[in-house]
Amino acid sequence: MTYxxxxxxxxxxTRARISDSEGRTLGAGEGGPANSRIGLALAIEAIEDASSAAVLSAGLGRGDVGRIRAGIGISGLNRxxxxxGLREHPFPYDSLAIASDAAIACLGAHLGQDGGIVIVGTGSVGFARVGDETVVVGGYGFPISDEGSGADLGLRAIRRSLWARDGRIAHTPMTQEIIDGFSGLAGEIVAWMDKANATDYAKFxxxxxxxxxxxxxxxxxxxQEAALRIDRLIRVLLDRGAPTCCLMGGLAPRLHDWLAAGVRERLRAPMGDALQGAIQLAQLRGLPPGRAE
Incomplete structure (x- = not known):
C-alpha cells in the first residue's frame, strides 16, 4: 500500500498528516518552527519530529516508511x-515533492483549481494560480517584507513601546505591558532583539x-495598518485574475474583521487546508530523496 x-x-x-490511497487520515504529528531563516538543520529537525510523530500516530512500522510519498511545503523556500539542502537530505521516503508553504496552502484551499490565498501568520504572502500562471506577492522575509504579519505586529508594538518609555508618545496599557515584560529595562529589550527571530516577534x-x-x-x-497591508495583497491577487481568494494562517481569524468590507465580501472559506495541499503535492509529483529536481 502507498501512503x-x-x-x-x-x-x-510544523504539522504533518498521513493518509492512505483512499484519502483517509491515518495519523498526525507536530514539531517546532521550520522557517528556513532559523537554519536548515533546525528546519529539517522540526520536519522529522512532526513526520515521526505522524508515523507513530498512524501505527506504521519501519517497513511502511519506505512506501510513503511525501510532500513538503516550507516557508522561506526562496532562500x-x-x-x-532539502533535496539532498536522506529522508526515508519513496518520493519527495517540495514547494513553498503558500503553494500547498493554495492547492488545499482550492483543491487544485484556480484561486488565490493570502497567508497571515508569523509571516505573510499572497499566492495565486491563474491558468498556467503563478502569482506571488510579498513573502520575501521578515523584516524587509511580511507586512501585516504576526512578526510585523510584534515589531511595531515593541518599537512604539520603546517610544513610550522614552516619553515620545504616551504610555498605553499595551506599551506598559510590553515594557513590564522586560522588567522596564531597555537593555533587556536590546539583548532580546540581538537573538530574536520572526517567530519571537510574532509571539507578541x-x-x-x-x-x-x-x-x-x-x-x-x-x-489597522496591518489590515490595510493584507487588503492590498488580496486586491492584487484578484486584479491579477484570481477568481476568488481565501485568507489563511494563524492570524487570519483575528484579522478578518479588520479588513475592508469590500475585501471581506470577496473572500471565501478554503475547501481544504495546507496539509491537504501537501498531500496533493505528494500525489502529483516527487523524486526519490537525494536527487535534484
Whole structure:
C-alpha cells in the first residue's frame, strides 16, 4: 500500500498528516518552527519530529516508511540553498515533492483549481494560480517584507513601546505591558532583539490584537495598518485574475474583521487546508530523496 505524508513547515510550528490511497487520515504529528531563516538543520529537525510523530500516530512500522510519498511545503523556500539542502537530505521516503508553504496552502484551499490565498501568520504572502500562471506577492522575509504579519505586529508594538518609555508618545496599557515584560529595562529589550527571530516577534501578536480589540490607542492603529497591508495583497491577487481568494494562517481569524468590507465580501472559506495541499503535492509529483529536481 502507498501512503501519503503532507508536511506544512511553518514559522511557528510544523504539522504533518498521513493518509492512505483512499484519502483517509491515518495519523498526525507536530514539531517546532521550520522557517528556513532559523537554519536548515533546525528546519529539517522540526520536519522529522512532526513526520515521526505522524508515523507513530498512524501505527506504521519501519517497513511502511519506505512506501510513503511525501510532500513538503516550507516557508522561506526562496532562500539560497534551502531547496538544494532539502533535496539532498536522506529522508526515508519513496518520493519527495517540495514547494513553498503558500503553494500547498493554495492547492488545499482550492483543491487544485484556480484561486488565490493570502497567508497571515508569523509571516505573510499572497499566492495565486491563474491558468498556467503563478502569482506571488510579498513573502520575501521578515523584516524587509511580511507586512501585516504576526512578526510585523510584534515589531511595531515593541518599537512604539520603546517610544513610550522614552516619553515620545504616551504610555498605553499595551506599551506598559510590553515594557513590564522586560522588567522596564531597555537593555533587556536590546539583548532580546540581538537573538530574536520572526517567530519571537510574532509571539507578541496576540497581545497586540487583544489590546486593539479593547481600543488601545497605540495597538489599534498598528492593527489597522496591518489590515490595510493584507487588503492590498488580496486586491492584487484578484486584479491579477484570481477568481476568488481565501485568507489563511494563524492570524487570519483575528484579522478578518479588520479588513475592508469590500475585501471581506470577496473572500471565501478554503475547501481544504495546507496539509491537504501537501498531500496533493505528494500525489502529483516527487523524486526519490537525494536527487535534484
Amino acid at each position: 501519503y505524508l503532507g508536511i506544512d513547515a511553518g514559522g511557528t510550528h 539560497k540553498g534551502v531547496l538544494k 501578536a496576540p497581545l497586540v490584537m487583544d489590546h486593539a480589540n479593547r481600543g488601545d490607542p497605540v495597538a489599534e492603529p498598528i492593527v
